[in-house]
Amino acid sequence: MPELPEVETFRSYLESTSLWQVIERVVLPSPEILEGISAPQLRSRLEGRWFQSTRRHGKHLLVQLDTGEWLTLHFGMTGYLRHFERTKETPAHVRLMVDFANGSHLAFGCQRKLCRLSLADREEDFLATKGLGPDVLDPDFDFAAFGRALEGRRAMAKSALMNQKLMAGIGNLYSDEILFQAGVHPQTRVSQLDGEALRRIFGAMKEVLRTAVDLQAEFGKFPGHYLIPHRRKGGECPEGGELRRTKVSGRTSYYCPRCQGDRPAS
DNA sequence: ACATTGACCTGAGAGC
DNA sequence: TGCTCTCAGGTCAATG
Secondary structure (H helix, E strand, O other): OOOOHHHHHHHHHHHHOOOEEEEEEEEOHHHHHHOOOHHHHHHHHHHOOOEEEEEEEEEEEEEEEEEEEEEEEEOOOOOOEEEEOOOOOOOOOOOEEEEEEOOOOOEEEEEEOOOOOOOEEEEEHHHHOOOOOOEEOOOOOOOHHHHHOOOOOOEEHHHHHOOOOOOOOOOOOHHHHHHHHHHHOOOHHHHHHHOOOOOOOHHHHHHHHHHHHHHHHHHHOOOOOOOHHHOOOOOEOOOOOOOEEEEEOOOEEEEHHHHOOOOOOO
């Protein structure tokens, strides 16, 4: 479930807990989540070094070492990050444990093994290898860039928003929220959207994601007119009426037939 | 080239 | 109560 707002929250958490401490020991209990590097290799590149800065691109967290290399973390859908000051706690499903010389430690884990770890020389190389589009909260990703990303696409609006190659950061939950706020049916084809609808989607995208980041992705704190807190079987639209549940390219989607139309515009 | 589907993964919750 | 089955969703390979 970690989408852009959750990953941004993890980024600032790591930033405020884990920088500038010498890494004494690294444990990698699940080497199968490593991408392009072996456990012994990764251990030897981390031990004795320290984290010096963080970045985020879409749903990826990048942590720069003092060597200049980047440790990249992807949370899959159940990923988490936890830092412990003193007690040596080991949460369930830990995939990376970092023990710092100051006695604290950082755990990265995920219940399902859909999280990933890798090491990259340069940020640009990593993004290019992954084929990621621009981060959707990057100020350079403006309405013109948004339009270019969607140009000539025939996919459904929801699928396009979730396509990390077109733009990075939006997943299943936030795509539903964005389209709800924009009043657009999730199965509307991108090619059917007029300029005004594109504007509304773009505006909702920035607004929803900024709000979620500010609220540290805690759904309980979301504004009353947001869909996400109501996004469950039998859930009610904040404007009244029952939400509808359907599949859009294999993903469970919620929408309001009154606010977004009961079938895709064509 | 682009769009869509299924596999991967594991535990919670549904349903019988 | 206890078992089995479905489903959750991020990504990527396979298929259309």
